[in-house]
Amino acid sequence: MDELQKALNHKSLTISTLPEKGRCLFTTRDFFPGEVIISENPYVCVPNKNKESPESKCEWCFSSNNLKKCSACHVVWYCSSKCQKSDWKLHSLECRALSKLDKDRAKSLTSSIRLMVRLYIRRKLENEKILPTSATENYKNVEALVSHMSEVEEKQLVLYAQMANLVNLILQWPESEINIKEIAENFSKLACNAHTICDSELRPLGTGLYPVISIINHSCLPNSVLVFEERLAVVRAMQHIPKGTEVLISYIEIAGSTPTRQKALKEQYFFTCTCSHCMNLGQPDDIQESAILEGYRCKNSKCNGFLLRDSDNKGFVCQQCGLLQDKEELKNITNEVKLISEKASALLSSGHKTEAIAAYKTTEELQGKLYHPCSIHLMRTRETLLKIFMELQDWRAALSYCRLTIPTYEKVYPRCHPLLGLQYYTCGKLEWLLGETQAAVRSLTKASDILRITHGTKTPFMIELASKLEEAHAEASYMLRSQNED
Ligand SMILES: C[S@@+](CC[C@H](N)C(=O)[O-])C[C@H]1O[C@@H](n2cnc3c(N)ncnc32)[C@H](O)[C@@H]1O
Numbered sequence: 001m002d003e004l005q006k007a008l009n010h011k012s013l014t015i016s017t018l019p020e021k022g023r024c025l026f027t028t029r030d031f032f033p034g035e036v037i038i039s040e041n042p043y044v045c046v047p048n049k050n051k052e053s054p055e056s057k058c059e060w061c062f063s064s065n066n067l068k069k070c071s072a073c074h075v076v077w078y079c080s081s082k083c084q085k086s087d088w089k090l091h092s093l094e095c096r097a098l099s100k101l102d103k104d105r106a107k108s109l110t111s112s113i114r115l116m117v118r119l120y121i122r123r124k125l126e127n128e129k130i131l132p133t134s135a136t137e138n139y140k141n142v143e144a145l146v147s148h149m150s151e152v153e154e155k156q157l158v159l160y161a162q163m164a165n166l167v168n169l170i171l172q173w174p175e176s177e178i179n180i181k182e183i184a185e186n187f188s189k190l191a192c193n194a195h196t197i198c199d200s201e202l203r204p205l206g207t208g209l210y211p212v213i214s215i216i217n218h219s220c221l222p223n224s225v226l227v228f229e230e231r232l233a234v235v236r237a238m239q240h241i242p243k244g245t246e247v248l249i250s251y252i253e254i255a256g257s258t259p260t261r262q263k264a265l266k267e268q269y270f271f272t273c274t275c276s277h278c279m280n281l282g283q284p285d286d287i288q289e290s291a292i293l294e295g296y297r298c299k300n301s302k303c304n305g306f307l308l309r310d311s312d313n314k315g316f317v318c319q320q321c322g323l324l325q326d327k328e329e330l331k332n333i334t335n336e337v338k339l340i341s342e343k344a345s346a347l348l349s350s351g352h353k354t355e356a357i358a359a360y361k362t363t364e365e366l367q368g369k370l371y372h373p374c375s376i377h378l379m380r381t382r383e384t385l386l387k388i389f390m391e392l393q394d395w396r397a398a399l400s401y402c403r404l405t406i407p408t409y410e411k412v413y414p415r416c417h418p419l420l421g422l423q424y425y426t427c428g429k430l431e432w433l434l435g436e437t438q439a440a441v442r443s444l445t446k447a448s449d450i451l452r453i454t455h456g457t458k459t460p461f462m463i464e465l466a467s468k469l470e471e472a473h474a475e476a477s478y479m480l481r482s483q484n485e486d
Pocket residue numbers: 020021022023024144145146148192193214215216217218219268269270271272273274
């Protein structure tokens with residue numbers, strides 16, 4: 001039996017291979033909601049630095065506080081000497097390579113290029129026995145990852161080859177140690193195996209390769225969830241998982257219709273999902289769900305019906321009241337929504353928050369006429385308004401938008417999804433700030449019921465949630481006692 005299989009057996013897990021999925025991870029005992037199934041440190045990881053996340057982060061723990069730049073390469077940052085020391089074996093070689101580059105070029109390297117440079121440095125350090133190997137921390141596990149090279153489009157292959165040349169240029173190693181074709185294939189492996197490392201509130205921090213957790217396959221109705229505790233990846237059971245069951249997580253944002261989810265999975269992961277949600281494709285309830293989440297609503301504001309194309313494809317018919325809607329009319333409003341939401345997004349990017357709010361509110365109003373109240377488009381606009389009002393510390397407005405998103409969250413996410421838990425948490429925190437104590441207790445309780453399963457109970461984030469809930473409970477009972485005494 002191979003070493004990895006033996007190590008997994010000790011964790012009550014086993015690897016099987018299915019023809020339609022490749023490797024799969026199965027349980028060899030029951031796991032219960034909230035229980036950690038597997039955790040793994042990254043084989044390699046890097047913090048993200050891009051337009052959405054421009055601030056520097058610690059290379060080891062991803063913190064943004066007390067950062068000091070590496071004085072030699074000027075690319076990598078650390079929050080403490082402890083983090084710097086932990087990363088030193090890998091960074092010492094990386095630092096030498098980055099220091100030779102033109103300063104601006106070194107600073108503008110993408111996360112994928114940096115991740116690949118780190119991957120090759122790690123392999124070299126293992127080969128030279130400078131870094132120890134184990135069953136779970138071993139380049140062999142990277143070799144076993146799927147790459148889908150034969151399915152990748154020509155244009156993408158050219159891009160991977162160019163990126164591989166850049167990695168070669170950065171490393172400047174002898175030909176015997178580098179193989180451009182293999183680096184290109186490893187880029188393809190990263191595309192379908194690397195994970196976005198997020199903080200407890202699921203905000204992206206970096207990218208990491210976790211070759212053992214990468215054995216876990218996808219389902220749109222997953223039984224497990226992947227979260228991160230700093231750089232550690234943790235997979236927890238979201239429900240009771242009986243012995244002999246495949247461990248499944250979701251690779252994608254599952255708030256979307258079946259065709260949208262399937263498109264995302266095909267494009268990035270090259271497979272067609274056959275989970276029970278996807279197997280419903282084309283069935284009347286799936287068509288209805290798609291129309292509600294991404295399609296149009298009836299133009300009669302008193303009717304809550306959704307529209308489907310009529311049989312001769314001239315327009316759309318309300319499935320509740322039968323009202324016909326002209327294709328051109330819908331196209332015009334859709335274009336109007338597109339233009340105003342693009343304007344809103346441009347205003348926000350250029351820092352004109354007040355004007356952006358007005359434009360997003362107009363978008364929301366128009367979307368309300370066009371889409372179902374549970375539409376994903378409407379939900380996204382409301383999420384943006386919530387975010388802007390949070391930044392402006394307008395808690396009342398933020399709470400009203402947060403509340404508007406909840407019914408759609410409850411519809412699109414499973415009962416125990418971390419995003420649903422986090423939305424209840426935001427709602428609860430705002431209610432608490434605004435003195436709506438009873439409502440805060442209800443929302444924080446719902447948040448805690450979900451997040452203690454997905455996030456465990458021991459992280460600083462969960463300890464803070466527990467203490468907020470306790471405080472809200474205490475105040476609610478004090479208020480009740482005072483009322484009774486009056
Ligand atoms: C992160 S890997 C998962 C492990 C992979 N099965 C292996 O053999 O290494 C992702 C790849 O696994 C396959 N995969 C994942 N979930 C699947 C599913 N539900 N059905 C079919 N293939 C799946 C796809 O080939 C996908 O690109």
